[in-house]
Amino acid sequence: MANNELEPLLNELCLNIKSFLDENSDVTKEHLAEFLRNSAQLISDMSTDTLNSYNTDKYILSDEYKNIAKECLTHYANTSSKISKLSVEHQETLAKCDATHIDLPKITSKFNEIQEHMVDEVSKANSIISQLSSQIKELEEKSNLDPLTKIYNRGALNTYLSEMCENANDRYETHLLAIDIDDFKAINDKYGHIAGDKILIYIARILKKTLRDGDKVFRFGGEEFIVVLNRIKENQCMDIAHRLLKLVSDNKLIYKGDNIGVTVSIGSTKLKVGDTPDAFITRADKALYRSKQSGKNKLSTEPI
Structure with a gap:
């Protein structure tokens, strides 16, 4: 891969490091080392297609x-x-x-x-x-962007799923992940709403940097996100979902000297011919509810 294709990613990493230091006054050498290790892992895991998509989408607006x-x-x-x-x-x-x-x-x-x-x-x-x-x-x-997380908003999701459901066929599989931050209210109560906002931004960044080219991530509302995985087999969808669970749970957000650990619960389902956007999302939400009920930080699926 040419250097000019990697340069935007390197610039973004430098900005993230500066933002990390600016937002956390009592960062230690160990904190910085952990941040860099996690960043290196995310970059290492990015496919060429994902990087190309990142470089394109980043400068749209x-x-x-x-x-x-x-x-x-x-x-x-x-x-x-x-x-x-x-x-x-x-x-x-x-x-x-x-x-x-x-x-x-x-x-x-x-x-x-x-x-x-x-x-x-x-x-x-x-x-x-x-x-x-x-x-x-x-x-x-x-631009259909959520002002806080800078990912697509619910209005964009409705438009996207409406077009997808109208053109649904059995040739390609499409999966939807409903992702909800566990115990988000407790985090807000303990650390404040500014910390809660930072966690929403942090989760959105993980989703954007981890998903493939062609996949879409939306903020559905509150602490819930929707991810649409296009042209993907069920086992690949499960691999991505488990990887997201691990990335979130293995990392911590440093806020005012506190290491805030968060987890997410995920519900998954597959698009079927004849689905409406509401039916598609409702099935994923049912699976998400089971993940919450069974202990959180888990993945559940809802069959079509």
Whole structure:
């Protein structure tokens, strides 16, 4: 594989390491070593197709986000420059004051004028920031991305499964995994909702980096994810599901000095001709429920 094909993955790893250090103030050498070992294992396990898909999907929306960020920074710079000039004018006004004779009405009028300019500039900046935030939200909605995890959202899942069910045939097998984080409420209660959000992002990253080209991962809602495995035999589906169970349970998220261990439960089923999206998901959810009831951190299947 050419170096230029590996470069995006290497850059992402460097960003992940920086983010890992920035988000965890009391990381030890051992923590960093474990993080690098896990990262190396994930990279080693990625197939060529998975890597190619990663390199393609990663930059689908990058230009749009860069343009919005550039516009935001430009406006911030302009606003900052204007406020700096007003501040200089403020200082010059003070310097002109004669300590023995101050024209109070004139000084008051000048200060009020400067204050009005500053308030006006801040108001304009807030308005632009609000507009840019709306653009980002609209972009995410149009792109069918979940804002937190940056994977596909439930709306994208509904569209994808509707098309899949309409074109279902017996030639190729399609499997669906319903994945739910175990004891997520207890984790939120103990560590807080910010830690819960980080765990959702962490699970989403594992799913994205582990699955094959052509497989799809969605955030179904709350702490549940849906994975659609295309053109795959049942034994291969089981191998992938067990691998996901192991990857999640073997790794820990470091948050404020705490090693937070999580597990997931998985329910699996196969698409059949005549399925609706609801029927397809419901069967996987039944299997997921059995995994939860039988002790969690398990895989169960629901036959068609």
